[in-house]
Structure formats: structure tokens, C-alpha cells
Amino acid sequence: MTARDALDGAVPALAAAGCETPELDAELLVADALGVERAALFTDPDAPVPGAVARVIGERVRRRVAREPVAYILGRKGFRHIDLAVDPRVLIPRPETELLVEVALDLPAGAQVHEVGTGSGAVALALLHERPDLTVSASDSSPSAVEVARANADRLGLPLAVEETAGLPSARYDLVLANLPYVREDEWAGLQPEITRYEPRDALVAGPDGLDAICALVEEAPPGIRVALEHAPGQTNAVRGLLSAAETRRDLAGRERVTVGRVP
Ligand SMILES: C[S@@+](CC[C@H](N)C(=O)[O-])C[C@H]1O[C@@H](n2cnc3c(N)ncnc32)[C@H](O)[C@@H]1O
Numbered sequence: 001m002t003a004r005d006a007l008d009g010a011v012p013a014l015a016a017a018g019c020e021t022p023e024l025d026a027e028l029l030v031a032d033a034l035g036v037e038r039a040a041l042f043t044d045p046d047a048p049v050p051g052a053v054a055r056v057i058g059e060r061v062r063r064r065v066a067r068e069p070v071a072y073i074l075g076r077k078g079f080r081h082i083d084l085a086v087d088p089r090v091l092i093p094r095p096e097t098e099l100l101v102e103v104a105l106d107l108p109a110g111a112q113v114h115e116v117g118t119g120s121g122a123v124a125l126a127l128l129h130e131r132p133d134l135t136v137s138a139s140d141s142s143p144s145a146v147e148v149a150r151a152n153a154d155r156l157g158l159p160l161a162v163e164e165t166a167g168l169p170s171a172r173y174d175l176v177l178a179n180l181p182y183v184r185e186d187e188w189a190g191l192q193p194e195i196t197r198y199e200p201r202d203a204l205v206a207g208p209d210g211l212d213a214i215c216a217l218v219e220e221a222p223p224g225i226r227v228a229l230e231h232a233p234g235q236t237n238a239v240r241g242l243l244s245a246a247e248t249r250r251d252l253a254g255r256e257r258v259t260v261g262r263v264p
Pocket residue numbers: 090091092093094097116117118119120121122123139140141142145165166167168179180181182202203204213
């Protein structure tokens with residue numbers, strides 16, 4: 001078997017299973033199993049695939065056909081300039097969440113930033129990686145998410161303190177970042193199988209209007225504190241209504257995604 005054979009076998013199977021990007025998924029799974037960059041699949045398509053690697057590829061394709069996300073199969077996900085280890089204990093970081101990091105990039109040196117609901121640690125760790133002069137901390141209510149975030153911090157050699165607690169730990173912060181759950185309960189069943197079968201429901205769903213976690217955070221946060229909250233585009237008005245001096249930023253797809261403001 002060659003690399004090209006492996007791709008030719010995987011792509012139709014993934015497409016038939018309903019995967020949205022079968023070519024890309026197959027390339028990622030095959031290249032990783034071979035221990036090469038994706039580009040090498042095209043510069044050297046006749047590279048032989050040893051039997052043991054072919055078996056790994058077969059197993060990975062079977063998992064993807066069952067709609068397990070590529071990031072869980074590979075055990076990692078790129079986010080801004082870092083790679084996070086991810087598994088079903090944590091949400092897979094989404095590209096739109098990079099906006100939360102951007103909000104904090106223009107803070108002055110020494111500013112104190114806290115991320116509530118850190119999951120894999122993606123936002124807090126990406127920020128520390130790009131702005132080591134900030135003091136960044138993080139927390140999550142899920143003990144297993146805290147384990148994953150701490151392990152990512154250790155592996156990346158970034159000094160992130162991660163606390164296991166619900167809501168905002170009390171301290172003085174210049175900015176609080178949060179990508180808390182914001183999916184409505186009635187939306188859950190209609191989401192892609194990659195999400196409903198594999199990602200933690202508690203990391204995503206927040207009550208009938210999806211605003212339970214965001215409202216609770218704003219209610220308990222000290223008045224005047226600056227917060228940046230990720231939300232669904234349809235929740236913009238509701239989130240703006242919770243804050244003063246609110247300003248909403250759009251993600252790369254042009255959708256309203258993060259609202260920054262002060263707790264009244
Ligand atoms: C949508 S995930 C986001 C994870 C990560 N920040 C990211 O963007 O990839 C929400 C996270 O918030 C955590 N969470 C939910 N409610 C919380 C609360 N009240 N306080 C702290 N963390 C909470 C969940 O355990 C989950 O890890």
C-alpha cells in the first residue's frame with residue numbers, strides 16, 4: 001500500500017459516513033500515522049505504508065466513520081500558535097474562540113487576566129504564550145478539564161495556575177475572559193454527531209436560552225470589572241444588555257461572537 005492508496009481508500013468511506021471534509025480528514029489521519037507533514041502525501045504519494053501503519057490508518061478511519069472528531073483521534077488541536085492535547089474530557093477549541101485571545105493582546109504589561117471555563121486551557125495558554133508579560137490564571141468547574149489544562153500547561157512549559165471552581169475566583173483582575181457554555185437545550189439534539197456523541201454536553205449547553213452560565217458569571221462578578229464573553233451570534237443583544245459600555249466583535253466568518261464590556 002502507498003500513501004495515495006491509503007487516501008483513496010479513506011476518502012470515499014469518510015464521505016459516505018457524512019464527514020464534511022473527507023479529503024482533509026483523510027490527509028490529517030494518514031499523514032499523522034505516517035509521521036509526515038500533510039504536504040509530503042502529495043510530494044511523495046508513492047511512499048510505501050508499512051503494514052503496522054496501515055492498521056493504524058484503518059482503525060483511525062473506522063473511528064472517523066463513526067464521526068469521532070479528528071482532534072480526538074489525533075489527541076491534539078492547534079490553536080493560534082500552540083498545540084493542545086485534547087480528549088473527550090474537554091471541548092475541542094474552536095477557531096472563533098481565538099477572538100478572546102485577541103481582546104487581551106493589547107493589555108499593558110503586568111495586567112492580570114483570568115479565564116473562566118478554560119477547558120483544555122486553550123485561551124489562557126495561547127495568551128500566555130504570546131504575552132508572557134501578562135499574569136494569566138484560569139479556572140474550570142470540571143475536575144477533568146482542570147487536569148487536561150494543567151497537563152497542557154506543563155507540556156508547553158507555560159506558568160498557568162488552574163483552579164477547580166465554578167464561577168470567578170475572587171481576586172483583582174484587569175480582564176476576565178470566558179467562553180462558557182452557550183448552546184440552548186433545544187439545540188443540542190440537532191448538532192452534528194461529532195459534538196453530540198463525543199464532546200462533553202456540560203461544556204456546551206446552558207439552559208433554555210443558552211445564557212445560564214453567562215448570566216451567572218455576570219451576576220457574581222464585582223461591579224466595574226471588564227469582561228470579554230464569547231456567545232452565539234443570536235445572543236448578542238442579550239449579552240450586551242448584561243454589560244455597560246458593551247462592544248461586540250465579529251469572528252472571521254463575520255458573525256458577532258465576543259462582547260466586551262464592564263459589569264454594571
Ligand atoms: C465551551 S467550553 C470552553 C472551553 C475552552 N475555554 C475553549 O474555548 O476551548 C466551556 C467550559 O466551561 C466550563 N464551565 C461550565 N460552567 C462553568 C462555570 N459555572 N464555572 C466555571 N467553568 C464552567 C466547562 O467545564 C467547560 O470546560
